[in-house]
Amino acid sequence: MIKIISDSTCDLSEELLNKYDIDILPLHVVMGDKEYIDGVNISPDEIYVWSDEHKETPKTSAVGIGEAINLFRKYIDAGEEIIAFAISEDMSTTANVMRIAAEELEKEDKIHVIDSMNLSTGVGHLVVEAAIMAKNGESAET
Incomplete structure (x- = not known):
């Protein structure tokens, strides 16, 4: 089975x-x-309210390595393969953090990190399409 994970920049609804x-x-x-x-x-x-009030864009920092390892381990231990989407590497080190987490778990062959080369809706579309493909039985390589 394939588990789809994304960083929060995908902006998908609950x-x-x-x-x-x-x-x-x-x-x-x-x-x-x-x-x-x-x-x-x-x-x-x-x-958005804070940004409008302060006339500046908030800063972001990548997910923590421990957070990534803990989430990935949950699915790897259950025997699942992971496809993990990250905000564009031009904007964040999140994809690299995910890769390091895969290395720490020694599961680079089971955790596939995708640099979305995008932000927000662009990431969200990729994530949903991958989830649909996984649900339809496609392999991680597809």
């Missing part, structure tokens, strides 16, 4: 995440002197 059984690795969002976990203790609406 409805789509549940429908396609997609897990999220949240990025960290830095707004002023406070740090939040995207989608956990701050919502997109709150980010």
Whole structure:
């Protein structure tokens, strides 16, 4: 079986995440002197409000290596293969963090990290399409 995972920049609704059984690795969002976990203790609406009020774009930091390892291990231990999507490597080191997590688990052959070369809806479309393909029995190589 194939498990689809994405970082939180895919901006998919809870409805789509549940429908396609997609897990999220949240990025960290830095707004002023406070740090939040995207989608956990701050919502997109709150980010937009802060950005409008402060006339600046919040900073982000990649997912933590421990967070990636813990999520990946859950599915690897269950015998699943993982396809993990990340925000464009031109914008974040998230894809590299995911690759390092795969190396730490010694499962580079079972964890396939995809640099989406995109952000937001662009990532989301790729993630949903991969989830549909996995649900239809396609292999990770496809």
